[in-house]
Each structure stands twice: as structure tokens, then as C-alpha cells.
Amino acid sequence: MITQKFVNKVTLEFGRLIEYDHLWEDNPAIKEAMPHLRISKPEIKKKKKDDDLSTNVVEPDENEWKRLIDDMKYVRALEYVLQNAPVRAKDPDKKKKAASMALSTMMKIKTSEISDAVNSIPVPLRDTLMKYVYKGFENPKDYSSSALLTWHEKVLAATGLGSIVRVLTDRRTV
Amino acid sequence: MTQPVPPRTSAHKPYLDAIRATLQAAFCIENFESQVVERHNKPEVEVKSSKQLLLNPVVISRNQNERILIEGSINSVRISIGVKQADDLEKILCKRLMRFMMQRADDFHILRRKPIPEYDISFLITNFHAETMYKHRLVDFIIYFLEEIDKEISEMKLAVSSRARMCAEEFLKKFN
Numbered sequence: 001m002i003t004q005k006f007v008n009k010v011t012l013e014f015g016r017l018i019e020y021d022h023l024w025e026d027n028p029a030i031k032e033a034m035p036h037l038r039i040s041k042p043e044i045k046k047k048k049k050d051d052d053l054s055t056n057v058v059e060p061d062e063n064e065w066k067r068l069i070d071d072m073k074y075v076r077a078l079e080y081v082l083q084n085a086p087v088r089a090k091d092p093d094k095k096k097k098a099a100s101m102a103l104s105t106m107m108k109i110k111t112s113e114i115s116d117a118v119n120s121i122p123v124p125l126r127d128t129l130m131k132y133v134y135k136g137f138e139n140p141k142d143y144s145s146s147a148l149l150t151w152h153e154k155v156l157a158a159t160g161l162g163s164i165v166r167v168l169t170d171r172r173t174v
Numbered sequence: 175m176t177q178p179v180p181p182r183t184s185a186h187k188p189y190l191d192a193i194r195a196t197l198q199a200a201f202c203i204e205n206f207e208s209q210v211v212e213r214h215n216k217p218e219v220e221v222k223s224s225k226q227l228l229l230n231p232v233v234i235s236r237n238q239n240e241r242i243l244i245e246g247s248i249n250s251v252r253i254s255i256g257v258k259q260a261d262d263l264e265k266i267l268c269k270r271l272m273r274f275m276m277q278r279a280d281d282f283h284i285l286r287r288k289p290i291p292e293y294d295i296s297f298l299i300t301n302f303h304a305e306t307m308y309k310h311r312l313v314d315f316i317i318y319f320l321e322e323i324d325k326e327i328s329e330m331k332l333a334v335s336s337r338a339r340m341c342a343e344e345f346l347k348k349f350n
Binding site: 003006027028029134137138140141145146149150152153156161164165167168169170173 | 188189191192195196198199200202209210212223224226229230232233234235236237238241246
């Protein structure tokens with residue numbers, strides 16, 4: 001139900017938000033309130049071309065990755081996949097392929113070498129690494145959960161609770 | 175103050191540590207009234223009224239059978255537990271035990287009456303629970319629950335087989 005109080009509140013608070021964050025356009029309360037809001041249509045900017053998520057897709061190249069795996073450079077291979085992780089992609093197959101690349105690399109790295117591997121991965125990529133750890137937990141059949149738990153522990157030690165919070169909140173899922 | 179939860183060292187420590195860390199991260203909940211209906215306050219993880227209010231659901235598994243699903247939102251967290259059930263007897267015992275608890279969910283406060291499909295038992299913790307109870311104690315409780323459930327079920331299994339043996343003995347004495 002749209003009361004005057006709600007209209008005033010929304011006009012103040014969300015008027016600016018709608019301009020910058022396009023997710024709010026799908027909110028059912030906002031949709032219902034839009035005709036009542038004192039925001040003129042031209043103020044709502046159209047999605048800019050470079051905001052379009054599908055144009056910013058990177059993907060790890062399978063051949064490049066295989067080459068690194070064959071050279072036994074597992075940590076370098078993992079870094080490569082994390083760098084080019086398809087976080088902005090909408091295609092689930094792309095994500096699945098990249099996830100299987102990342103997780104199989106993680107399984108190949110020995111338990112004793114995991115903490116060194118985590119420390120050598122640059123800080124911005126550690127969040128993506130944590131995302132892949134949680135992704136691996138979803139398929140305990142394919143990926144050893146005990147190894148993943150060790151990875152989880154080591155990444156947590158290197159990054160702290162913040163990385164888990166970022167896994168839970170980040171829209172760019174892996 | 176309050177009874178301390180007895181610390182246990184178990185083989186499942188990495189699993190429980192991962193769960194504890196994830197729960198601590200997911201437990202950032204605050205009051206959030208419904209945007210759709212005036213004067214209503216609903217747990218957003220159940221109602222799912224808007225995508226912005228939900229966190230990404232996360233699974234933590236120890237093996238194929240034991241896993242935990244943690245779904246967060248702005249004012250509530252839903253934790254679903256899949257309990258290890260090795261054979262038919264354990265399946266029946268687990269189902270009975272969970273049903274027993276879920277029927278008394280009102281007194282339990284944080285328990286959900288029906289588990290999420292594919293899981294055995296679910297907790298729903300809202301910001302109101304977090305206001306009346308300490309968040310770190312709630313996390314401790316969930317971990318304790320996980321440890322105890324396995325123990326309970328194996329104890330019950332032993333009790334069932336010993337009772338069955340005694341009954342059979344008494345019965346067959348008649349034919350001696």
C-alpha cells in the first residue's frame with residue numbers, strides 16, 4: 001500500500017539510488033510507487049553501454065590453462081584462472097567450465113603447499129579464491145571436502161572474515 | 175553468567191571451524207520492516223520479497239551426506255543441516271528425532287517447523303532472536319547441536335540393538 005509517508009521517504013532516499021543502481025528498478029515496492037514519485041522521467045539515466053555486464057566478460061583460456069598444468073606450475077595456473085574468472089558472465093556454462101578448471105587445480109596442489117600457494121596469490125584475487133572454495137563445497141562428490149576445508153582454513157587465515165562477507169554479498173558470483 | 179559450552183576437540187574441527195566462521199559472517203542482521211505491506215515485519219530469507227535484501231546462499235560440506243546450507247538476508251538467517259545417515263536404522267532414528275524437535279519448534283524459538291527439501295532440519299534465526307540472545311552464543315549453539323546430533327543418533331542406535339537383543343533373549347527363554 002502506498003501511503004504519503006512512504007512516497008515522501010522514497011522520493012528523498014531512493015530518487016538518487018534509482019539513478020545509480022539499476023537493481024532498484026526491479027523492486028516491487030519501487031515499481032508500484034514510481035508513478036507516484038516526484039521524480040521526473042529524464043532524471044532516471046538509461047543503462048550506460050559500459051555498464052552492460054555481458055560486454056565485460058573475461059574467461060580463462062583452456063589451452064593456456066592446460067599448458068600451465070602440464071608444466072606442473074599449479075600455483076601459476078590457479079592464479080591465471082582467478083585472474084580471468086568469469087564473475088561478470090551470465091552464462092552458467094562458462095562459469096561451470098571455469099569453476100572446474102579452478103577447482104581441479106586446487107585439488108592438484110598438495111596439502112602442505114596450500115598455505116604457500118595462498119600467500120603467493122595476490123590479495124585482490126583471494127576473494128575469488130574463497131568463492132571457488134564455497135563453489136567446491138556444493139559438489140562433494142567431485143571435489144574432496146577435506147582438501148577444501150584445508151583451503152578454507154588457509155584462505156581465512158590470510159584474509160580474515162572479510163572474505164567470507166564478500167562471498168556472501170558480492171553480486172559477481174563465480 | 176551463563177553455562178559455558180564445553181569445548182571439544184574432535185576429528186571434525188576444520189568442518190566446524192569453517193561453519194563457525196561463515197555463521198559469524200552471515201549473522202549481520204538488523205531490523206527491517208516489510209517494504210511491501212505496511213506495518214509488517216517478515217523474515218526476508220523466507221519471504222524473498224526483493225533480491226537486494228538477500229545474501230548468496232552458501233553450502234559447506236564434509237562429505238556427500240553431511241552438509242550445511244546457510245542462507246542469509248538483511249533481517250534473518252536460515253541454516254539447514256543435512257545429518258549423516260549411514261544405514262536404514264539411522265535414517266529412521268534421525269527422522270524421528272528431527273520430527274520430535276520440530277513439533278516443539280515453538281518452544282525452541284529458533285527452529286523451523288519444516289526442513290528445507292533435501293535437508294533434515296532447519297533453523298530460522300531473525301533479528302529479534304539476535305536482540306534477545308547473544309549472537310556468539312547462537313553460533314556456539316549451532317556448532318554444539320551439530321556435534322551432539324551425531325552422538326545422539328549413534329547412542330540411540332546402540333540402545334535399539336541392545337534392547338532388541340534383550341527382548342529376543344527373554345522371548346526365546348520360553349522355548350528353552
